[in-house]
Every structure is written in C-alpha cells, then in structure tokens.
Amino acid sequence: MRAVARMVAWRAAFAAPLLLIVTVAMFALAQASPFDPVRQYLGDRATVTAPEIVEQIRENWGVDRPVLEQFTTWLGNLLQGDLGDSRSFHRPVAEVIAERLPWTLLATGCAIVLMLAGSLVIGTIAAWRRGSWLDRVITGGAFANESVPVFWLGLLSIWVFAVQLGWMPAGGLTDAASTTLDPLDVAHHMVLPVVVLAVSQSSWLVLFVRESVIGTLREDFVIGARARGLRERTVLVRHALRSALLPFLTLLGARMPELVTGAILVESVFSWPGVASASVQAALAVDFPLLAVTTLLGTIAVLGGNLLADIGYTVADPRVRTLGVG
Amino acid sequence: MRGRKGLVFAVAVLAVLGLAVLLVPPIVQLDERLVDLRSAGLPPSFAHPLGTDEVGRDVLVRSIYGLRVSFTVGMVAALVSITIGGLVGLVAGSAGGTLDRVLMRIVDGFNSLPHLLFGIFIVAMFSPSPVAVVVSVGVTHWTTSARIVRSEVLSLRSRPFVEAAISGGASRARVVRRHLLPHLLPHLMLASVLMIPHAIWHETALSFLGLGLPPHMASLGNMINDGQRSLLTGGWWASLAPGLFVVLPTLAIAILANHLRDRRSPRRRSELSL
Numbered sequence: 001m002r003a004v005a006r007m008v009a010w011r012a013a014f015a016a017p018l019l020l021i022v023t024v025a026m027f028a029l030a031q032a033s034p035f036d037p038v039r040q041y042l043g044d045r046a047t048v049t050a051p052e053i054v055e056q057i058r059e060n061w062g063v064d065r066p067v068l069e070q071f072t073t074w075l076g077n078l079l080q081g082d083l084g085d086s087r088s089f090h091r092p093v094a095e096v097i098a099e100r101l102p103w104t105l106l107a108t109g110c111a112i113v114l115m116l117a118g119s120l121v122i123g124t125i126a127a128w129r130r131g132s133w134l135d136r137v138i139t140g141g142a143f144a145n146e147s148v149p150v151f152w153l154g155l156l157s158i159w160v161f162a163v164q165l166g167w168m169p170a171g172g173l174t175d176a177a178s179t180t181l182d183p184l185d186v187a188h189h190m191v192l193p194v195v196v197l198a199v200s201q202s203s204w205l206v207l208f209v210r211e212s213v214i215g216t217l218r219e220d221f222v223i224g225a226r227a228r229g230l231r232e233r234t235v236l237v238r239h240a241l242r243s244a245l246l247p248f249l250t251l252l253g254a255r256m257p258e259l260v261t262g263a264i265l266v267e268s269v270f271s272w273p274g275v276a277s278a279s280v281q282a283a284l285a286v287d288f289p290l291l292a293v294t295t296l297l298g299t300i301a302v303l304g305g306n307l308l309a310d311i312g313y314t315v316a317d318p319r320v321r322t323l324g325v326g
Numbered sequence: 327m328r329g330r331k332g333l334v335f336a337v338a339v340l341a342v343l344g345l346a347v348l349l350v351p352p353i354v355q356l357d358e359r360l361v362d363l364r365s366a367g368l369p370p371s372f373a374h375p376l377g378t379d380e381v382g383r384d385v386l387v388r389s390i391y392g393l394r395v396s397f398t399v400g401m402v403a404a405l406v407s408i409t410i411g412g413l414v415g416l417v418a419g420s421a422g423g424t425l426d427r428v429l430m431r432i433v434d435g436f437n438s439l440p441h442l443l444f445g446i447f448i449v450a451m452f453s454p455s456p457v458a459v460v461v462s463v464g465v466t467h468w469t470t471s472a473r474i475v476r477s478e479v480l481s482l483r484s485r486p487f488v489e490a491a492i493s494g495g496a497s498r499a500r501v502v503r504r505h506l507l508p509h510l511l512p513h514l515m516l517a518s519v520l521m522i523p524h525a526i527w528h529e530t531a532l533s534f535l536g537l538g539l540p541p542h543m544a545s546l547g548n549m550i551n552d553g554q555r556s557l558l559t560g561g562w563w564a565s566l567a568p569g570l571f572v573v574l575p576t577l578a579i580a581i582l583a584n585h586l587r588d589r590r591s592p593r594r595r596s597e598l599s600l
Contacts, residue, residue, distance in 0.1 A: 014431075014434070014435075018435045018438060021435065022439070026447060029447065029448060029451045030451055032451070033451035033452060034452065034453065035451070035453075143577075143580065143581075143584075144577055146580060147523070147573055147576035147577035147580055148573050149527055149530060149531065149534075149569065149572055149573070151531065151534050151550070152550065152566070152569035152572065152573065155550070155554065155557055155565055155566060155569070156566060156569075158557060158558075159557055159562050159566065162558075163557065163558060163559075163562075170558060256440075257437075257438075257439070257440040257441060260440035260442070260443060261440060261441065261442040261443070261531075264442055264443065264446070264535075265442075265531060265534075265535075268534075268535055279443065279446065280446065280535050280536075280537070282450075283446045283447070283449070283450035283535075283537055284450070284535075284536055284537065286450055286451070288451075291446075291447060291450060292447075294443070295443050295444065295446075295447050298439075298440040298443040299438065299439055299440065299443075301440070302438050302439065302440055303438055306438065
C-alpha cells in the first residue's frame with residue numbers, strides 16, 4: 001500500500017505543474033489569437049449592436065483588463081470550481097460538462113470493455129493457431145485497421161449498417177421524435193459508436209496479446225503444464241494468457257491519449273452528445289471558456305490513465321510492489 | 327500483409343499515387359471553385375470513375391489534388407516536428423546533466439497531452455489555414471524523435487571514434503557536425519517517413535472536423551466532411567472514396583516500415599512474424 005501512496009504522490013508532483021503550464025499555454029494562445037471573443041460571440045449581430053453594449057460586454061467579461069489580471073481571475077475561478085460561461089452553448093460551462101460527461105463516460109467505458117474482451121479473445125486465438133489462415137486474417141486485419149482513420153471507419157459503418165441495411169440509427173442519442181430517454185433506444189443508438197471506437201482502438205491490443213501469448217507459450221511453466229496433461233484451454237487461459245497480461249496494464253494507460261482522440265472523432269461522426277463533441281463545437285465557435293475546460297479534462301484523463309496503469313501494475317505484480325519503481 | 331506480396335503491394339500503391347499526384351494536376355487543371363450542378367451527385371461511371379460530389383465536382387480528380395495538399399501539409403508538419411525533436415534530442419543527449427533532465431521532463435509533459443485535443447485548441451484560436459495545421463501537428467509531435475535522437479546520441483557518445491575526436495581536441499560543434507549527425511541522419515529520415523502518414527492523418531482529422539484547412543481547398547479531410555451529407559442518402563463515393571486516399575498510402579508506408587524493421591532485426595522476423 002505504501003508503494004501505491006508513493007506512486008500517487010510522485011504522479012501528483014508531476015501533474016500539478018503540468019496542468020498549470022497547460023492553463024498558462026492555453027491562455028497565452030488565446031491572447032495571441034487574432035479573434036476578438038466579443039465579436040465572435042456577437043457574430044452577425046456585431047455590426048448592428050450599439051458600441052455601448054459591446055463595451056458593456058467587454059467590461060462584464062473583463063477582456064479589457066490587464067492580461068495578467070485576466071489570467072489570475074480565470075485561474076482563481078477555475079480553482080474555486082467556477083468554470084465560467086460557455087459562449088457557444090450560452091450556459092455555464094459546468095452545466096454543459098455535467099450534462100455531457102456521463103454520455104462520454106458511458107460510451108467510452110463500454111468501448112473499453114468491448115475492446116479489452118474482444119482483443120483478448122481474438123489475440124489469444126491468433127496466438128494459439130499461430131501461422132494458420134485464421135492467424136493471418138487476424139494479424140493482417142489488425143495491421144490494416146491501424147491505417148484506417150476512425151472517422152472514416154465510422155462513416156463506413158454508417159453507410160453499411162444505417163443506410164444500406166437499416167439496422168442501426170446513423171447518429172444521435174435517441175430517435176428524433178422521442179422526448180424521453182428510453183434506455184433501449186439509447187442502447188440502440190450507442191451500438192455503432194461503441195463498436196467503431198472499440199474496433200479502431202483494438203489493433204495494437206490484438207497484436208500485443210498475440211505476441212505476448214506466443215512468448216509465454218514457450219516458457220517452461222507452460223510446457224510443464226502441458227506435460228502434466230492439463231487441458232489445452234486451461235493451459236492457454238490460466239497459464240499463458242494470465243502471465244501475458246501484466247505489461248498490458250501499463251500499455252493500456254499509455255494509450256489514453258489515443259482514446260481521447262478516438263472519442264472526439266467518434267462522437268463527432270455520430271453526433272453523440274458527449275464532452276468530446278462539445279469541445280469540437282466549442283473550437284468551431286472559438287468558445288475559449290468551454291474549450292479550455294474540455295482540453296484540461298482531456299489532459300486529466302490522460303494523467304489519470306497513467307496513474308491507474310501504475311497502480312494496476314503495482315497491485316498485480318509483487319516484484320514491483322516490493323522493489324518499487326520510480 | 328507480409329512477405330513479398332505485401333512489399334509489392336506497398337511499392338505499387340506508392341508508385342501509382344505518386345505518379346498520379348505528379349502527373350494529374352498539370353494535365354487536368356482543377357478550378358477549386360468550379361461547380362457543375364448538372365452533373366451533381368453522379369455515381370461512379372466511366373466519365374467519373376469515383377462519381378461526382380454534391381455540386382458536381384469529379385471526386386477522383388479532387389481526391390488527387392487533395393492528396394497533394396494533404397501530402398504537402400503532412401510533409402512540412404513532419405519536417406517541423408522532426409527538426410524540433412532532433413534539436414531537443416541532440417541538445418539533451420550531448421549536454422547531459424540538469425539540462426537533459428529538464429528537457430526530458432518536458433518531453434514527458436508533452437506526451438501526457440492528448441495530441442488531437444491540443445491540435446484542435448491551437449487551430450481553433452487561429453483561422454483555418456495550412457500554417458495553423460502545420461503548427462498544431464509540429465508542436466505536439468516532436469517528442470518521439472527527441473527520444474530517438476537522445477538515446478542514439480547517448481550510445482554514440484561512448485563510442486571510441488567520438489571519444490577519440492573529443493580527446494583530440496575537437497570542438498563540440500565539430501563533434502556534432504562531423505561525428506554525430508551522419509549517424510543520426512538515417513534515423514531522422516526514417517522517423518520523418520513514418521511521421522508523414524501520421525501528419526496526414528492529423529490534417530485530415532482536423533479538416534474533417536471543420537477546423538483544418540479552409541473549406542474551399544480540395545483537401546482529403548474537407549472532402550470527407552463535405553461528403554457526409556450525401557452519405558446518408560446512399561451516395562457513398564463522395565465521402566468514402568477520398569478516405570481511401572488516406573488509408574492506402576498509410577498502409578503502404580506501414581508495410582514498408584515493417585519490412586525495414588524486420589530486415590534490421592532478423593530475430594523478430596523469425597520468432598514473432600507479424
């Protein structure tokens with residue numbers, strides 16, 4: 001347990017300054033931006049709005065004050081939990097996030113589970129039947145899949161399953177006509193985004209599980225298990241797969257940035273109402289308060305992924321637990 | 327996708343696409359703003375092998391132009407990120423000590439950032455343009471090459487010829503120029519070749535989200551984005567066909583890189599054939 005506490009402290013010591021630097025960098029970029037936030041907010045109305053009102057908005061937002069003061073106000077508010085107001089959604093940022101974050105977590109959570117389960121099974125099968133046509137199809141498919149952009153895969157799946165076959169809805173959270181949240185309806189709308197996200201993320205995992213299992217299948221303890229006459233399934237699952245799993249935990253945490261990237265693109269393709277698609281909408285509208293918060297959230301997700309991977313590794317591997325890593 | 331067949335496939339794809347990008351634009355002059363509503367939304371045919379889009383522009387010709395734009399943007403972005411990474415790695419590896427540790431922490435920090443999200447942030451704050459895309463990709467992707475170069479410099483530094491040069495009184499600049507760079511160049515070149523498809527991917531993703539290149543430019547991401555609407559009414563070609571111009575070169579380069587890696591480490595080839 002002490003090793004875990006030390007790990008958390010070490011990671012936090014790295015994360016806090018990093019997040020601070022990220023906020024500074026984002027603020028500096030926004031300052032360097034040629035866009036005038038007030039003009040952007042007013043859009044077409046900018047030409048017909050009275051100059052006094054424009055000045056009033058400037059004063060309310062505090063964009064006419066010194067840069068340093070603006071930054072400390074913004075950062076202070078963030079730390080106190082006041083995330084500001086989204087200029088594109090016309091609502092508090094906290095509200096937008098609170099409403100959308102659960103949908104992102106639901107979709108990406110299901111995708112992670114599906115990706116893990118699917119790639120474990122497929123990767124193990126490929127390793128077990130190594131060199132067969134099945135293995136070649138799996139490894140070739142995984143290799144090709146790496147080259148396919150996730151948004152293209154999403155569009156392809158919409159064309160096949162929504163347009164041609166009509167099995168699945170093309171996007172959204174519920175049917176356009178429905179006014180309530182029917183769990184079955186939501187689940188139906190979730191199938192394509194979740195499967196596309198899982199498939200697009202799983203190539204490296206399938207290949208990794210395969211290589212890892214092939215490696216352990218050669219180890220003495222597996223040969224020993226075979227020699228004792230254990231069933232093939234027991235050898236494969238209980239002996240080979242189990243010890244092949246360890247490095248997998250750290251790799252999973254290290255893939256967090258790709259997962260965030262995948263979520264942004266998949267949510268946009270399927271108009272899924274999550275935070276990731278909100279960040280794209282915020283970017284299109286140059287909505288700094290919301291975009292900055294979603295970018296910070298993405299960074300926190302990556303840092304959290306790294307931490308979870310480290311903890312998982314410590315708990316799972318007694319050698320790391322006793323020797324410690326730094 | 328392994329063995330000779332994969333290699334032939336990869337070389338053929340790159341050759342055909344390369345020739346198309348070089349030869350088609352001078353022959354077929356594309357007016358990026360030209361629309362022809364009489365031939366809008368036509369399915370693939372002999373006159374238009376990949377059909378036409380919503381406003382009647384030939385998808386094949388536009389895709390080739392788009393590949394040229396995406397490739398140029400991708401190559402410049404890759405060069406920018408490799409240059410930054412190479413310099414950081416060179417400095418960190420040859421200086422050592424505190425500077426090395428600080429630089430490597432910065433690399434760790436950049437690695438903790440979700441690349442696309444930061445790319446989106448950077449392009450959002452500036453108007454859609456090739457420069458914004460290049461900056462957003464370059465700034466977020468230099469860390470890998472910095473790591474590669476640093477570890478290479480570290481291993482080179484302890485080699486006898488470098489030690490001999492240093493003890494012979496060569497200046498730091500001379501050691502870097504005459505003894506380190508020639509060894510680093512092949513690594514940097516391989517890294518930039520591998521970087522190009524990734525940079526193209528980023529350009530396409532940003533443009534697809536409507537944040538990358540200006541909408542009138544024939545870029546692959548813009549075309550995939552524009553084609554989305556006709557996809558729902560069954561016109562697959564306007565959106566999915568330009569995507570193939572991203573998938574095929576990326577796959578071809580991945581296959582080539584895999585071959586290179588296999589040739590350099592035969593053990594991997596024999597034991598864990600991929």
